[in-house]
Amino acid sequence: MSGPLLNTASDPRDELVDHLPAMRAFAISLTRNGATADDMVQDTLVKAWTNIDKFHVGTNMRAWLFTILRNTYYSSRRKAKREVADVDGIFTDSLAEKPAHDGYLQMADFRKALAQLSDEQREAVLLIGAMGFSYEEAAETCGVAVGTIKSRTNRARARLAELMGLKEDEAMEMTDDATMSVLSASKVSSF
């Protein structure tokens, strides 16, 4: 190819590749299965490519892609009721477990806790808490009211705090590794 490629520079499809890692991470958070997530991402890519005229240039492409992705997921979930138990849960298949040396909650326990949430709560809290979506963007992505996203996020955070033993009436130093290990072990190992 040669010459000034004006169209190429402004083709929003060229941006798709930049969103692939986020799409895949979001898909894994929904499906909790790497292979299923990758199939969903593939479907989403094809749909996005062929429907690019429906994307409004200048708006949030990631939110648009996530909308397609979650619609793909929820329509397939309706068709084929879930076969995989929630508890074995989110990310555990696809990610290696890492020991907590650094004051983080133990990741394996945290993922199990995350898997306890409903799909709707999990996606809300991930969009808001991890991916930096605004409440408005998340609401648009999920096709619900802003207030619904807020309440799902709040309930998800409260449930995670409960599952991880983060009680609001207990003063705890969250930086203490030993404390965290004990808390994680005592609160989550019963699943």
Added chain:
Amino acid sequence: MSGHEKNRSNEGVIDENLRRVYQETVDEGIPDRFKSLLEQLKQQDQAPDREA
């Protein structure tokens, strides 16, 4: 620390872990199949009338 401040602090801990879980997945990288798929889609568009 008041209850409200404690909630704020819990929220920070939870979000930190959410970001970490998310980032670990992002850091896994992208299977090659997606890049090949994008290449295929691009080629189909460039030669819509021909079967390659």
